[in-house]
Amino acid sequence: MEILKGACIIGQSGGPTAVINASAQGVIQTALANPNITRVLGAAHGIKGVLADKLYDMGQEDPAELDLLQFTPSSALGSCRYKLADPDVDDTDYQRILEIFKKYDVRYFFYNGGNDSMDTCNKISKYMQRVGYPCNVIGVPKTIDNDLSGTDHCPGYASAAKYIATSCMELYQDARVYDTGTIVVVEIMGRHAGWLAGAAALATWAGSGPDLVYLPEVDFDMDRFLADVKKVYDATGNCLVAVSEGIHYADGTFVSEAKTSATDGFGHAQLGGLAAMLAETIKQKMGVKVRGIELSLLQRCGSHLASKTDMDEAYLAGKAAVEAAVSGTTDHMVALDCRRDSSGYHCETKLVPLSQAANTEQKVPLAWINQAGNGVEQAFIDYALPLIQGEPQRPVEHALPRFSKLKKVLASGEV
Numbered sequence: 001m002e003i004l005k006g007a008c009i010i011g012q013s014g015g016p017t018a019v020i021n022a023s024a025q026g027v028i029q030t031a032l033a034n035p036n037i038t039r040v041l042g043a044a045h046g047i048k049g050v051l052a053d054k055l056y057d058m059g060q061e062d063p064a065e066l067d068l069l070q071f072t073p074s075s076a077l078g079s080c081r082y083k084l085a086d087p088d089v090d091d092t093d094y095q096r097i098l099e100i101f102k103k104y105d106v107r108y109f110f111y112n113g114g115n116d117s118m119d120t121c122n123k124i125s126k127y128m129q130r131v132g133y134p135c136n137v138i139g140v141p142k143t144i145d146n147d148l149s150g151t152d153h154c155p156g157y158a159s160a161a162k163y164i165a166t167s168c169m170e171l172y173q174d175a176r177v178y179d180t181g182t183i184v185v186v187e188i189m190g191r192h193a194g195w196l197a198g199a200a201a202l203a204t205w206a207g208s209g210p211d212l213v214y215l216p217e218v219d220f221d222m223d224r225f226l227a228d229v230k231k232v233y234d235a236t237g238n239c240l241v242a243v244s245e246g247i248h249y250a251d252g253t254f255v256s257e258a259k260t261s262a263t264d265g266f267g268h269a270q271l272g273g274l275a276a277m278l279a280e281t282i283k284q285k286m287g288v289k290v291r292g293i294e295l296s297l298l299q300r301c302g303s304h305l306a307s308k309t310d311m312d313e314a315y316l317a318g319k320a321a322v323e324a325a326v327s328g329t330t331d332h333m334v335a336l337d338c339r340r341d342s343s344g345y346h347c348e349t350k351l352v353p354l355s356q357a358a359n360t361e362q363k364v365p366l367a368w369i370n371q372a373g374n375g376v377e378q379a380f381i382d383y384a385l386p387l388i389q390g391e392p393q394r395p396v397e398h399a400l401p402r403f404s405k406l407k408k409v410l411a412s413g414e415v
Helices: 020-032 049-050 065-069 091-102 116-133 159-172 195-199 202-205 222-236 274-286 309-324 378-388
Strands: 004-014 035-041 055-056 105-114 136-141 182-188 212-214 238-244 292-295 333-343 344-351
Touching: 004 020, 004 049, 004 222, 020 035, 020 309, 035 344, 049 091, 049 195, 055 378, 065 309, 091 105, 091 116, 091 159, 105 116, 105 309, 116 136, 136 274, 136 292, 136 344, 159 202, 159 238, 159 309, 159 378, 182 274, 195 202, 195 212, 195 238, 195 378, 202 274, 202 378, 212 222, 222 238, 222 274, 274 292, 309 333, 309 378, 333 378
Parallel strands: 004 035, 004 105, 105 136, 136 333, 182 238, 182 292, 212 238
Antiparallel strands: 035 055, 333 344
């Protein structure tokens, strides 16, 4: 088998996470150390940077700043939501990508993202094979939604889960400070999969969390919801509720008032406003004090609550992607292969075809949701709890986080 020698491109796509840059760091540092990779280029804003010929020369970055990437939230190279057309319908973008690959002698392409990003990766891989351009393409998983198929879980999920569980534990304490009752509704990200909302139950397992948790895997019924809330409130004088932004009625329509708002570049509805709407509904029906809280972007950028397990696995995924590509593998995504048994939690990497990961959502098993549809079973806790373990030694300056500061030197086509 011929080992390819040439440059590589690493791009980030979709919504960021607290540890997405740990994966980028894994790719960049592993690639810089590999003799078969002549240059390491970072795409500005994902595939858009490739199309615009806006690539950063990562070899010119200060190694100490690259080391800080693992502690830096959001996408350091810049992200995008850009859907490539079917090449059989319009191959304009693909011709441009091939032109850029040839210009920089790119033989390795790594794309770090979720479902739609793996679709982009898959399309580019198939196109390069079709036109006979040798380039190994590997996807690096990322999504707080935890809905990528083929992997035990996704880097980024655990840190968001830890943030959600911790925030719910803190809200639980705050909501019970007065001698008058309060109902608090917390809105958590998750369009079709309830992994994030389910993570709120970790707080309940720890002794101070939501009384009720609603996931989009189960149809939502407003009357039943109001009855659930009233039952808890009447019994305890308080109620903390966690809801996934994507909960929907039996006909598939989102409960959120914002269901008809703008969409992202892939046609997905921009959800939001659910907590406020449910809080107002409860207030009208029950006449009690209610607060609606939307965690919004905080749950995906809260690196101060990142899981060390998550950070380490994110880096491992990036490192494994480079090692797989240089060994001759293409058209695959790195996945996490984990086991939880009496000896503890163990995680390794494996490879799954990009076609399996692209546009296929992995949802919470119905067996992990309680029969009433307002909470999760112990199996969910057993799955998620090992993922949130560990406290990274975060660098600080003046008691504030010290994030990576990249120079982002633009690359030229000349070596």
